[in-house]
Amino acid sequence: MNKEHKSLEIEDKDLKDIFQEKFGDRGKRAIEGVREKRVKKYLDFWVVVGDKEHIVINERFCDCEDYLYNVSSTEPESEFCWHSIAVRLAKFLDEFDQIGAWYLDYQELL
Numbered sequence: 001m002n003k004e005h006k007s008l009e010i011e012d013k014d015l016k017d018i019f020q021e022k023f024g025d026r027g028k029r030a031i032e033g034v035r036e037k038r039v040k041k042y043l044d045f046w047v048v049v050g051d052k053e054h055i056v057i058n059e060r061f062c063d064c065e066d067y068l069y070n071v072s073s074t075e076p077e078s079e080f081c082w083h084s085i086a087v088r089l090a091k092f093l094d095e096f097d098q099i100g101a102w103y104l105d106y107q108e109l110l
């Protein structure tokens with residue numbers, strides 16, 4: 001048990017380096033988001049809970065302001081906001097909440 005835990009930590013550190021190098025602060029934020037269990041997989045969408053809940057489509061398109069104002073327009077070198085990076089990372093690590101409901105239905109209930 002302890003041994004497993006230790007190897008996971010090493011992996012985690014390497015991953016952090018890789019993602020931070022590739023995606024900068026957004027990569028760092030994404031790793032924290034995954035660790036804080038902010039990534040949720042509904043039947044229809046991936047949702048990342050940040051300041052608000054954001055829907056990530058095709059691991060790329062996001063409805064957050066960072067994506068809208070920075071990623072898709074003014075910063076050609078950055079293709080992703082931290083939400084979509086978090087979704088990729090969560091899938092890779094298999095670390096997300098699987099929710100057996102449709103996100104859009106769930107929204108209507110609120």
Ligand SMILES: [Zn+2]
Pocket residue numbers: 054062063064065066067081082083084
């Ligand atoms: Zn986003």
